[in-house]
Amino acid sequence: MKAEREKWSGRVTAKALRFQTGQYELAEEEEICRIILVSGGSFTLVRGGESLLVNPGCVLLLGPGGGLLQQAGHIAPELLGCRFPAGVLPVLKNLMQRDFMPLFEPGAQTALYGPVQWSGRLRTLLGMMQSAESEPESPGMIYLTLILHYVEQECRSEKQDIRPRNETVEQICAYLAANYQQKFSLTDVAARFYLSPYYLSRLFRRVTGQSIVDYINGRRIEAAQRLLESTDLNISAVAEQTGFASAAHFRRVFRETMGTGPLQYRKSHRG
Structure with missing residues (x-):
């Protein structure tokens, strides 16, 4: 072998x-x-x-x-x-x-x-x-x-968990991924794509298997991972650069997503 x-x-x-x-x-x-x-x-x-x-x-x-x-x-x-x-x-x-x-x-x-x-x-x-x-x-x-x-x-x-493809949702994902640093509301996103918030919420979850908030937070956490691994920015700066409302909110979402806090993550991923 x-x-x-x-x-x-x-x-x-x-x-x-x-x-x-x-x-x-x-x-x-x-x-x-x-x-x-x-x-x-x-x-x-x-x-x-x-x-x-x-x-x-x-x-x-x-x-x-x-x-x-x-x-x-x-x-x-x-x-x-x-x-x-x-x-x-x-x-x-x-x-x-x-x-x-x-x-x-x-x-x-x-x-x-x-x-x-x-x-x-x-x-x-x-x-x-x-x-x-x-x-x-x-x-x-x-x-x-x-x-x-x-x-x-x-x-x-x-x-x-077979999910249908939907071009509108794909375009929404692209928009959210490109602008994850901004502050979003469901109403804002729905208006941008000429949809009702209720319809957008149901459609997005049916196609992606997650809510719009979860999708945005996923992109923010990925960006935060890269900053924690490659920079010495403090937690407040990482939170601000990745679109979180506060350092406390960032810590909570990061721990819920990754199973560890951002400082512990940095320590374990830095040589």
């Missing part, structure tokens, strides 16, 4: 994806699969004659094949991507009796919107994969196996 992991680990890589002139092209490589975590900004995935609006909080699974990511809105997308040969999947099936191949059919794409804790866990694993690539014996396959494990769990969860 160790020999098989070492054989493929060097070909399992992770990196931040940078948009050039508002787009990022996925090369037409027949045998490459991709997992892309969207931390900020929205974009449209154009692939196989179809288009899909992708918003922050999404983890995108792409089977072999090319495509184009086109920026949607004024905020440049923040993406952390992992790529690996499709040949890794049958190896994992043989070694672990886990069949991940249906998740990465050629030309296929799946957009997963899991809880903030779930996407945060994947972001941590992708970051560890990226940091470890220069090691003599890269543990890329180990990280990939863990990532696929969590991805498969979320796929099963979302299949049990």
